[in-house]
Amino acid sequence: MTLPFDVSRNGNEATLVIRGSLDINTAPALGEEIDRLVVTRPTKVLVDLVGLDLIDSSGVAALVKLYKAVRAAGGQVTITGARDQPLAIFKLLRMDKVFNL
Amino acid sequence: MTLPFDVSRNGNEATLVIRGSLDINTAPALGEEIDRLVVTRPTKVLVDLVGLDLIDSSGVAALVKLYKAVRAAGGQVTITGARDQPLAIFKLLRMDKVFNL
Amino acid sequence: MAPPIRLTLPGTLRYRAIAVRAVAEAARLVSGSTQRDPNDALAHDVRDPFDTAVVSAFMEIFNNVAIHAYSRDGEASTIELTITPDADQIMIEIKDHGVPFDIDGVAPLPEELDEYTLPEGGMGIHIAKTMLDEVVYEPGPPNLWRLRKHLSAPAQQLRNGSSK
Amino acid sequence: MAPPIRLTLPGTLRYRAIAVRAVAEAARLVSGSTQRDPNDALAHDVRDPFDTAVVSAFMEIFNNVAIHAYSRDGEASTIELTITPDADQIMIEIKDHGVPFDIDGVAPLPEELDEYTLPEGGMGIHIAKTMLDEVVYEPGPPNLWRLRKHLSAPAQQLRNGSSK
Ligand SMILES: Nc1ncnc2c1ncn2[C@@H]1O[C@H](COP(=O)(O)OP(=O)(O)O)[C@@H](O)[C@H]1O
Ligand SMILES: Nc1ncnc2c1ncn2[C@@H]1O[C@H](COP(=O)(O)OP(=O)(O)O)[C@@H](O)[C@H]1O
Numbered sequence: 001m002t003l004p005f006d007v008s009r010n011g012n013e014a015t016l017v018i019r020g021s022l023d024i025n026t027a028p029a030l031g032e033e034i035d036r037l038v039v040t041r042p043t044k045v046l047v048d049l050v051g052l053d054l055i056d057s058s059g060v061a062a063l064v065k066l067y068k069a070v071r072a073a074g075g076q077v078t079i080t081g082a083r084d085q086p087l088a089i090f091k092l093l094r095m096d097k098v099f100n101l
Numbered sequence: 102m103t104l105p106f107d108v109s110r111n112g113n114e115a116t117l118v119i120r121g122s123l124d125i126n127t128a129p130a131l132g133e134e135i136d137r138l139v140v141t142r143p144t145k146v147l148v149d150l151v152g153l154d155l156i157d158s159s160g161v162a163a164l165v166k167l168y169k170a171v172r173a174a175g176g177q178v179t180i181t182g183a184r185d186q187p188l189a190i191f192k193l194l195r196m197d198k199v200f201n202l
Numbered sequence: 203m204a205p206p207i208r209l210t211l212p213g214t215l216r217y218r219a220i221a222v223r224a225v226a227e228a229a230r231l232v233s234g235s236t237q238r239d240p241n242d243a244l245a246h247d248v249r250d251p252f253d254t255a256v257v258s259a260f261m262e263i264f265n266n267v268a269i270h271a272y273s274r275d276g277e278a279s280t281i282e283l284t285i286t287p288d289a290d291q292i293m294i295e296i297k298d299h300g301v302p303f304d305i306d307g308v309a310p311l312p313e314e315l316d317e318y319t320l321p322e323g324g325m326g327i328h329i330a331k332t333m334l335d336e337v338v339y340e341p342g343p344p345n346l347w348r349l350r351k352h353l354s355a356p357a358q359q360l361r362n363g364s365s366k
Numbered sequence: 367m368a369p370p371i372r373l374t375l376p377g378t379l380r381y382r383a384i385a386v387r388a389v390a391e392a393a394r395l396v397s398g399s400t401q402r403d404p405n406d407a408l409a410h411d412v413r414d415p416f417d418t419a420v421v422s423a424f425m426e427i428f429n430n431v432a433i434h435a436y437s438r439d440g441e442a443s444t445i446e447l448t449i450t451p452d453a454d455q456i457m458i459e460i461k462d463h464g465v466p467f468d469i470d471g472v473a474p475l476p477e478e479l480d481e482y483t484l485p486e487g488g489m490g491i492h493i494a495k496t497m498l499d500e501v502v503y504e505p506g507p508p509n510l511w512r513l514r515k516h517l518s519a520p521a522q523q524l525r526n527g528s529s530k
Pocket of ligand 2: 490
């Protein structure tokens with residue numbers, strides 16, 4: 001199964017592009033990717049959600065985990081491009097403020 | 102309901118762009134559009150199917166009707182961009198030869 | 203083996219998309235195709251040859267039941283679907299309580315196609331039979347369609363466009 | 367009034383997309399949103415605020431039934447959905463034969479959210495209740511969820527992101 005995300009690195013900066021549906025079936029694989037990313041202690045992580053169509057609370061939890069882990073290691077997380085259903089979920093959970101959406 | 106097609110005119114030439122699903126629910130409206138188009142006797146009609154995801158036999162029938170009517174009036178029909186499921190259907194019906202796909 | 207999926211819905215075209223989407227997702231369970239190609243901005247839902255065959259055939263049979271077995275405007279009862287996605291095939295049973303018909307009386311498509319003989323109808327059953335390994339119709343009531351498609355080597359047939 | 371749509375499927379995450387797609391199409395029958403925006407190359411399926419609310423809530427409840435009522439790896443029985451799309455509302459009933467629980471014992475989300483209190487779980491029921499007009503749980507067996515969403519003024523609530 002092709003997974004709906006990919007990670008690219010540029011020195012200390014990482015870009016994570018997430019597409020399609022980030023849900024209870026796809027979030028576990030993203031979680032593993034995040035674990036691998038976090039141990040490299042990136043100073044900046046850009047999360048691009050323009051291609052993200054649907055998210056559920058498992059997907060939100062994966063993003064929160066990423067956010068906390070990068071911040072705890074002194075890095076910055078920027079989440080951009082959230083729209084439609086994912087944006088509605090972030091707003092409902094009042095995460096839009098924390099995530100700066 | 103926004104319909105999955107639009108028509109543009111440039112003198113005697115018409116372009117018909119069809120997107121999404123051309124099926125038993127959407128083909129009747131396309132049929133009416135075709136009727137309106139055909140009475141203007143275009144010499145060239147370009148049918149762009151790049152955005153067409155799904156077609157059923159009602160959709161095929163609408164395209165055949167367009168093809169025959171324009172040809173009968175001495176015009177040319179060019180069908181381009183068919184892919185995936187629609188292309189498989191045209192091939193199965195051996196219309197790819199006639200339609201020059 | 204998992205129990206089959208059952209979907210019962212009103213037998214009209216209004217509900218068609220619900221049935222088509224359910225069948226598309228069930229086909230994906232067999233073909234293993236992802237729902238979307240993440241590298242494809244167009245994000246087409248039905249691309250895999252197996253999914254294409256199953257969805258194409260199902261759309262035709264559903265249309266026919268809604269239009270012919272149940273008249274387009276008349277009183278429609280329900281359509282009952284039983285979808286069984288297995289490791290290497292999908293089985294779909296479609297039951298309706300409408301008018302039975304004689305499937306052997308359906309005229310075949312013309313052998314030679316040119317721009318004058320291009321058909322404007324009568325393609326549905328031909329599409330279903332060509333796309334699938336098995337299309338069985340048992341007149342009722344209830345009328346029963348049994349559709350079956352194996353996973354093995356479906357791509358080749360589609361790519362060749364042969365109408366076996 | 368048309369009879370409801372009934373969908374019965376194995377209660378595991380493997381079948382989730384089938385249920386989610388069926389619910390999305392049923393929501394569309396109520397909201398009148400088209401399946402795809404023909405001018406949008408990305409062709410998002412769920413954009414309308416009503417569809418968004420219904421699909422978001424349903425995904426959470428389906429996940430919970432598959433994970434909590436039926437254990438992720440254990441023996442799962444079926445999930446039975448009854449979907450009733452009316453002119454101005456949708457009703458969804460979800461029945462499972464798994465372990466009942468006490469919904470009143472579910473802890474609410476923290477009032478103040480900052481980067482330290484961001485939750486990594488416990489959001490599902492909150493999402494469902496906030497998105498819908500009615501979320502009723504009746505422990506069984508069978509356990510029953512009853513979800514209801516009216517069409518009127520759903521957009522405003524979503525845009526404000528209020529969590530009423
Ligand atoms: N489910 C059905 N119930 C009753 N009659 C049917 C059914 N399916 C097909 N038919 C009959 O068979 C004919 C051929 O069907 P088909 O090949 O799908 O083409 P079309 O529907 O375009 O005519 C139909 O015109 C109809 O008379
Ligand atoms: N359908 C269910 N059956 C049994 N327990 C459930 C069910 N739904 C929710 N729960 C319980 O309620 C808790 C909160 O659920 P929820 O808000 O969806 O968050 P999460 O599932 O992320 O924990 C779950 O952790 C679980 O203990």
